[in-house]
Amino acid sequence: MDARITLRVDGRDRSLTVDTRTTLLDALRDHLSVTSPKKGCDHGQCGACTVLLDGRRVVSCLTFAVAHDGADVTTAEGLAEGGEPHPVQRAFLEQDGFQCGFCTPGQICSAVGMLEEVKAGHPSHVTDDLTGPVTLDDEEIRERLSGNLCRCGAYVNIVAALREEADS
Amino acid sequence: MIPFEYLRAGDPAEAVAAVAERPGAVFLGGGTNLVDHMKLGVAEPDMLVDVSRLPLDRVEETATGLRVGAAVRNSDLAAHPLVRERCPMLARALLSGASGQLRNAATTAGNLLQRTRCPYFQDVTTPCNKREPGSGCSAIGGYTRYHAILGASEQCVAVHPSDMAVAMVALDAVVIVLGPGGERALPLADLYRLPGDTPQRDTVLEHGELVTAVELPDLPFARRSAYRKVRDRTSYSFALVSVAAALDLDGGTVRDVRLALGGVAHKPWRAVLAEEELRGKPATEDAFRRAADAELAAARPLPGNEFKVPMARNTIVATLRDLTEEGR
Numbered sequence: 490m491d492a493r494i495t496l497r498v499d500g501r502d503r504s505l506t507v508d509t510r511t512t513l514l515d516a517l518r519d520h521l522s523v524t525s526p527k528k529g530c531d532h533g534q535c536g537a538c539t540v541l542l543d544g545r546r547v548v549s550c551l552t553f554a555v556a557h558d559g560a561d562v563t564t565a566e567g568l569a570e571g572g573e574p575h576p577v578q579r580a581f582l583e584q585d586g587f588q589c590g591f592c593t594p595g596q597i598c599s600a601v602g603m604l605e606e607v608k609a610g611h612p613s614h615v616t617d618d619l620t621g622p623v624t625l626d627d628e629e630i631r632e633r634l635s636g637n638l639c640r641c642g643a644y645v646n647i648v649a650a651l652r653e654e655a656d657s
Numbered sequence: 658m659i660p661f662e663y664l665r666a667g668d669p670a671e672a673v674a675a676v677a678e679r680p681g682a683v684f685l686g687g688g689t690n691l692v693d694h695m696k697l698g699v700a701e702p703d704m705l706v707d708v709s710r711l712p713l714d715r716v717e718e719t720a721t722g723l724r725v726g727a728a729v730r731n732s733d734l735a736a737h738p739l740v741r742e743r744c745p746m747l748a749r750a751l752l753s754g755a756s757g758q759l760r761n762a763a764t765t766a767g768n769l770l771q772r773t774r775c776p777y778f779q780d781v782t783t784p785c786n787k788r789e790p791g792s793g794c795s796a797i798g799g800y801t802r803y804h805a806i807l808g809a810s811e812q813c814v815a816v817h818p819s820d821m822a823v824a825m826v827a828l829d830a831v832v833i834v835l836g837p838g839g840e841r842a843l844p845l846a847d848l849y850r851l852p853g854d855t856p857q858r859d860t861v862l863e864h865g866e867l868v869t870a871v872e873l874p875d876l877p878f879a880r881r882s883a884y885r886k887v888r889d890r891t892s893y894s895f896a897l898v899s900v901a902a903a904l905d906l907d908g909g910t911v912r913d914v915r916l917a918l919g920g921v922a923h924k925p926w927r928a929v930l931a932e933e934e935l936r937g938k939p940a941t942e943d944a945f946r947r948a949a950d951a952e953l954a955a956a957r958p959l960p961g962n963e964f965k966v967p968m969a970r971n972t973i974v975a976t977l978r979d980l981t982e983e984g985r
Contacts, residue, residue, distance in 0.1 A: 490660050509663045509705075512692070532693055533759060545732075545761045551692045552762065555663045556685065556707050603757060611736040614752040614892065619741040635892035636756025 494558040498523055499567025509555045514538045516554035517564065525565040525594040529638070536637035539595040539602075540564050546602025548636075565594030568601060577601050577654055584650035588641035596637045600651055603633045607655075625655040658695050662704040666711060669835050669869055675706045677837040677865025684708050684867060686728065686767030689759050694772065698781045699788060709764060713869055716740070722875040727766035727868050731821065732757070734765060744873065746882035746901045750824035753886045756893045766868035768821045769832070769848070773859045773923050775804060775815040786812045787856040801961035803895060806969070807922040807953075813856030814959060816920055817849065818895050823919035824884055826927050827901040828873050836866040845871070849924030859923075878905035878913060881984055885976045886919070887968060896920035898968045904940070904980040911935045911944070914977075918952075921969055928952040931973065940981045942974055949973040 495504045498521060505520045514531075517523040517540070526549050529537035533551040540549045541563040549562075568575035574582070577600050587593040607629075612619050615632045623629065630651045631644070639647065666672035676682040681703035685691060688709075694700035713726035716737045723739060734740055735751035755763065777783045777795035784793035796804055796814050804814040822845070830845040848860050862868075882903035888894040899919035905912040914935045916928040931952035938944040949970040956966045 490662055492663060509661055510658050532696065533689060536756065536758060539758055546758050547762045548689075548758045551689050551759075553663070553688065553692065553705075556665070556688070556705075556709070558665075599758065602761075606732070606736075606757065609736070611732070612741065612748070612752065614749070616752075619745050619748055620738070632892050633757055636758045 492555045492558075494555060496521075496554070496557065496559075497561045499562070499564055507554045509553060511554045512550050513540070513542075513552050513554045513557055513562070514549035517549060517562070523564055523566060526598075527591055527595060529592070529595075534638075535592070535595075536599055537592050537595040539598045539637065541598055541602055544602075544605070546599050563598070565597045568597065575601065576657070577604070577650070580650040580654045581647070584646045584653060586643055586647040586650040587639070588643050592637060592639045596634070596639065596647060599634055599637045600654070604651075604654065606633070625651070627652065630655070658698070659701050659703060661702055663707065664704065665707045669708070669711055669713070669867060672706050672708050672711065673835055673837060673865055673867050675704070676867070679704055680864065682706055686764035687730070687762035688767075689755070689763045690767065690771040694779070697779055699779055708766075708867065719872070721872070723873040725765050725871045725873065727764060727870055729765045730761055731755070731763045731765070731768055732760040734821075735760065742880070743875070744824070744828055744879045744882060746879065746884045746903060747821065747824040747828065747873070749884035750820040750886075750899075750901060753884060753899075754820040765821075765871055768819055769825075769845070769868065769871070770860065770862075771819060773815050773817040776800065778815060787815060787852070790855070790857050797959065801959040803897065803920070804959055804962055805922050806956045806958045806962060806965045807918075807926055808851045809923065809957070810852045810854065810856065812854055813852035813923065815852070815856070816922060817859070817924050818920075819925065820884065820886060820896065820899060820919060822925040823899055823917045824901040825871065825873070826925040827882075827903065827915040827917035828876055828879060829915075831872040831874070832868050833870040833872065834862065834866050835869050836863060840869075842872070846925075846927050852923045856923075876903065876915070879903040879915070881905075881980055882915070883976055883980055885972055885979075887972055898965055898972050900969075900972045900976045902973070902976045902980060904977060904984070906940055906981065906984050909939055909941075911938050911940050916948075916952075916973065918969060918973075921956075921965060928973070930954075940977070942978055945974040945977040946970065
């Protein structure tokens with residue numbers, strides 16, 4: 490069963506017709522040719538498909554596109570501004586936070602969303618004081634990004650990239 | 658996946674009516690469990706009624722406690738200042754569950770109503786009484802590491818995977834349910850079923866009934882509460898055993914206590930026997946151990962998950978000991 494929807498993807502309004510069974514991930518990749526969100530596990534376990542949906546990080550494989558008519562979607566492609574990489578993208582480059590690169594767009598979208606959560610004062614599982622300020626140390630970064638797997642094992646440099654971003 | 662119709666409900670009554678009149682219709686919240694099950698062929702609805710955007714997305718303070726809207730996202734509930742301050746075990750339970758991305762999508766009602774499940778339930782090539790009644794249980798005699806030690810049946814040994822629900826059961830949460838015939842309220846502990854001979858049913862809800870809110874009665878001593886989760890990975894992993902506990906001490910004596918276990922049964926397990934055993938007793942490790950033993954006397958582990966019994970006992974003791982030390 491088809492549905493006509495509009496998504497704002499990386500700053501552009503895009504109208505498309507999707508079968509209701511189409512996930513947001515497949516709508517982005519197969520209908521709109523926005524291929525930075527990657528299909529890893531397709532079951533919400535690897536985080537490679539992470540995008541910012543109305544500003545919040547989510548896995549795009551576990552939600553149907555039809556449920557997001559009118560939504561604002563930002564992928565890793567849309568994070569750059571004026572031809573300049575986003576600061577998190579730059580930090581990944583500087584710290585060599587990837588090897589094959591497959592998980593990287595998801596890592597970066599997840600990191601950008603995570604930094605907003607920290608800015609809003611949200612605690613995590615490893616935060617000692619639930620009502621106190623959050624210090625984004627390595628343990629916090631690792632916990633908060635546990636929904637993004639990297640099978641090359643570039644975690645050490647991913648953590649370094651985000652520590653650099655947190656310190657700046 | 659079979660084709661399905663999609664309806665974004667305008668209000669709760671419309672959502673209830675749409676699902677009630679159609680046997681193959683289900684409610685859609687954040688979708689993190691349902692969409693996965695549709696992909697796996699475990700769930701085959703022919704209509705999704707989206708309730709994630711209904712105006713049920715607030716946490717409100719009431720005369721008797723907090724009222725959490727069904728569509729409040731797990732991440733927002735965990736971060737809510739009143740939840741962090743008044744029921745740390747609930748914030749902690751939420752933060753220990755799933756990943757940042759999933760907590761941003763998953764709703765309160767969706768978390769409660771995620772399926773009680775096990776790897777065989779999610780693998781349509783294997784027999785499973787919960788998925789296909791009468792087909793047999795593949796877990797019994799199979800891989801049982803994550804399975805139940807309390808309240809299971811010969812039909813099903815799966816466990817409810819929610820962390821949030823464990824803390825809510827300990828907090829005496831009440832769910833508000835809207836059905837075709839009107840609204841009802843029931844204790845969260847009574848929402849869930851043990852598997853018995855009908856493991857295909859996780860809860861007592863009838864088709865078309867919609868959870869609209871969860872009420873958390875004020876429990877002043879829950880300000881001293883904790884959630885401790887033991888799992889195979891440090892993060893993003895289901896509990897082998899978890900404990901939600903709140904402790905009310907009068908000097909060195911336990912005036913009152915709330916205790917619930919996760920990862921051990923078909924439902925979040927309120928440890929009533931342990932609570933009874935502890936009230937009025939000294940807050941010592943010996944007393945905590947006796948209370949844990951009172952609860953776990955009924956444990957019937959399977960070959961392969963016997964470790965869960967001492968793990969549950971030790972986790973109860975450690976959680977209560979930490980809360981006691983915190984209070985000194």
